[in-house]
Amino acid sequence: xxxxxxxxxxxxxxxxxxxxxxxxxxxxxxxxxxxxxxxxxxxxxxxxxxxxxxxxxxxxxxxxxxxxxxxxxxxxxxxxxxxxxxxxxxxxxxxxxxxxxxxxxxxxxxxx
Amino acid sequence: xxxxxxxxxxxxxxxxxxxxxxxxxxxxxxxxxxxxxxxxxxxxxxxxxxxxxxxxxxxxxxxxxxxxxxxxxxxxxxxxxxxxxxxxxxxxxxxxxxxxxxxxxxxxxxxx
Numbered sequence: 063x064x065x066x067x068x069x070x071x072x073x074x075x076x077x078x079x080x081x082x083x084x085x086x087x088x089x090x091x092x093x094x095x096x097x098x099x100x101x102x103x104x105x106x107x108x109x110x111x112x113x114x115x116x117x118x119x120x121x122x123x124x125x126x127x128x129x130x131x132x133x134x135x136x137x138x139x140x141x142x143x144x145x146x147x148x149x150x151x152x153x154x155x156x157x158x159x160x161x162x163x164x165x166x167x168x169x170x171x172x173x174x
Numbered sequence: 175x176x177x178x179x180x181x182x183x184x185x186x187x188x189x190x191x192x193x194x195x196x197x198x199x200x201x202x203x204x205x206x207x208x209x210x211x212x213x214x215x216x217x218x219x220x221x222x223x224x225x226x227x228x229x230x231x232x233x234x235x236x237x238x239x240x241x242x243x244x245x246x247x248x249x250x251x252x253x254x255x256x257x258x259x260x261x262x263x264x265x266x267x268x269x270x271x272x273x274x275x276x277x278x279x280x281x282x283x284x285x286x
Contacts, residue, residue, distance in 0.1 A: 076274030077206040078223075079281050084273070085199045094189040109211050111190075128281060150280040157272050161196070162188030164269060168262040169240060 082084045083128050100146035195240050205272045213260035
């Protein structure tokens with residue numbers, strides 16, 4: 063990040079881009095929950111605690127548009143829809159793991 | 175993260191904790207913008223493009239409550255208030271850098 067003469071860093075365009083996706087409630091949690099395996103909508107709904115059907119559906123659509131999640135429809139019967147991370151989405155997993163470790167070490171302690 | 179018998183991962187409490195702070199618009203960008211130096215409110219306001227005074231003020235208060243940002247008041251005259259990352263907040267910088275690299279490589283390409 064470039065530094066101004068006041069010592070403030072100019073907000074990095076790449077970080078801004080990252081938070082255009084991750085700075086929205088649930089998105090990081092959905093990516094972390096998907097992990098490396100495909101999951102049905104119902105299974106995701108159960109695993110991402112507290113999310114509603116409508117919001118999960120909206121977020122999956124956005125994550126698919128951003129290229130992080132792929133949606134696969136199996137023409138049944140019964141029809142089944144599954145979601146999994148793309149290669150791009152999987153690239154976030156080790157970073158989310160580090161974020162989780164940071165949160166455990168720092169935010170967890172602050173909450174006590 | 176624990177895996178269920180359906181192959182879906184249980185959303186990690188630590189990742190959920192991380193996004194209780196970072197899953198809110200601007201917070202990651204404010205931390206990245208502060209970087210390693212103290213900054214005045216006015217300098218931050220100029221560097222975090224598009225944020226309003228009220229929202230920046232609210233976010234700085236939240237980040238201070240979460241222990242990521244320290245606020246220092248110099249009793250002047252003139253009174254000056256500066257903000258800087260705590261050790262906890264600085265711990266996020268290398269992770270935000272990785273997020274930025276991931277976004278440049280993945281979201282940037284998707285936008286073309």
